[in-house]
Amino acid sequence: MKANQLMPKPAHLSWEESAVNALCNSTSYRMLVGRNGAQMKQGDDVLVWGATGGIGGYAIQYVLNGGGTPIGVVSSPARVELLNKMGCEAVIDRRAEGYQFWSDEHTQDEREWRRFGKKIRELVGEDPDIIFEHPGRSTMGASIFAVKRGGTVVTCAATSGYMVEFDNRHFWMKLKRLLSSHFANYHEAAAANKLISQGKIHPIMSDVYSLDRVGEAALAVHRNQAEGKLGVLCLAPEEGSGIDDPDKRERIGEDKITRFRSA
Numbered sequence: 001m002k003a004n005q006l007m008p009k010p011a012h013l014s015w016e017e018s019a020v021n022a023l024c025n026s027t028s029y030r031m032l033v034g035r036n037g038a039q040m041k042q043g044d045d046v047l048v049w050g051a052t053g054g055i056g057g058y059a060i061q062y063v064l065n066g067g068g069t070p071i072g073v074v075s076s077p078a079r080v081e082l083l084n085k086m087g088c089e090a091v092i093d094r095r096a097e098g099y100q101f102w103s104d105e106h107t108q109d110e111r112e113w114r115r116f117g118k119k120i121r122e123l124v125g126e127d128p129d130i131i132f133e134h135p136g137r138s139t140m141g142a143s144i145f146a147v148k149r150g151g152t153v154v155t156c157a158a159t160s161g162y163m164v165e166f167d168n169r170h171f172w173m174k175l176k177r178l179l180s181s182h183f184a185n186y187h188e189a190a191a192a193n194k195l196i197s198q199g200k201i202h203p204i205m206s207d208v209y210s211l212d213r214v215g216e217a218a219l220a221v222h223r224n225q226a227e228g229k230l231g232v233l234c235l236a237p238e239e240g241s242g243i244d245d246p247d248k249r250e251r252i253g254e255d256k257i258t259r260f261r262s263a
């Protein structure tokens with residue numbers, strides 16, 4: 001281990017609450033906040049796909065913390081409720097809306113992109129400045145269409161397929177930007193970890209598994225059954241150990257730290 005790869009453990013969190021943040025918190029920070037990402041400004045409207053997922057759950061917090069308006073997309077009423085509790089008022093339940101962006105394997109349906117864009121305008125009154133994209137093939141056409149003229153789609157993944165397709169006319173004539181991002185450099189990881197330590201961004205851990213049940217945890221993520229992050233106890237003897245500063249934890253608020261546990 002190189003010394004510059006180590007980051008201070010947040011004193012108010014347990015080992016598992018500290019560990020779950022490392023990948024997705026840093027990734028979302030870079031995508032939205034850092035100078036290599038979309039550089040969200042106060043007042044920006046930001047649409048987040050998979051808004052209670054591993055990267056989406058941090059993205060929503062970065063938008064709220066940075067003075068923007070998040071529009072969260074999820075796929076169940078329970079996830080809508082979780083977003084509302086986090087302070088995200090504009091939410092789209094994509095399953096309830098029944099979007100069919102692809103009418104068949106080879107053809108996208110612009111009418112569905114328009115229906116999606118109209119829904120966003122109904123919720124926040126305008127097109128999003130930034131779209132936080134990661135589903136890939138199933139959503140990229142809609143994302144490029146729906147983002148504001150001159151706006152940015154930032155992507156770090158392609159869960160549903162990496163051969164993405166969009167209508168270039170909407171892209172070039174409206175001067176939109178498509179930005180790539182991958183994980184984070186040391187500076188971005190440290191900045192994201194500092195925000196966790198300050199209690200401005202919180203872990204989004206929804207469950208904890210023992211090491212011998214790690215396969216169950218992976219399956220739950222694979223089946224899109226889990227919200228946020230799942231902790232797996234490796235060297236920690238039990239759940240909840242390693243909290244060095246319980247007073248700080250109380251000041252920051254147990255409800256915020258454990259919000260995803262009751263999801």
Ligand SMILES: NC(=O)c1ccc[n+]([C@@H]2O[C@H](COP(=O)([O-])OP(=O)(O)OC[C@H]3O[C@@H](n4cnc5c(N)ncnc54)[C@H](OP(=O)(O)O)[C@@H]3O)[C@@H](O)[C@H]2O)c1
Pocket residue numbers: 023024027049050051052053054055056073074075076079094134135138139156157158159160181182183184221224227228
């Ligand atoms: N490049 C990097 O550095 C980096 C870092 C971390 C993660 N990733 C990648 O980013 C992706 C997301 O990671 P994650 O940790 O957030 O995963 P996750 O916890 O499984 O969450 C992904 C969310 O995306 C939504 N989703 C899935 N398929 C979708 C589809 N076809 N259309 C619309 N929404 C869909 C789901 O939310 P709803 O069903 O509620 O809508 C799901 O909860 C993964 O592919 C992961 O490998 C990349």
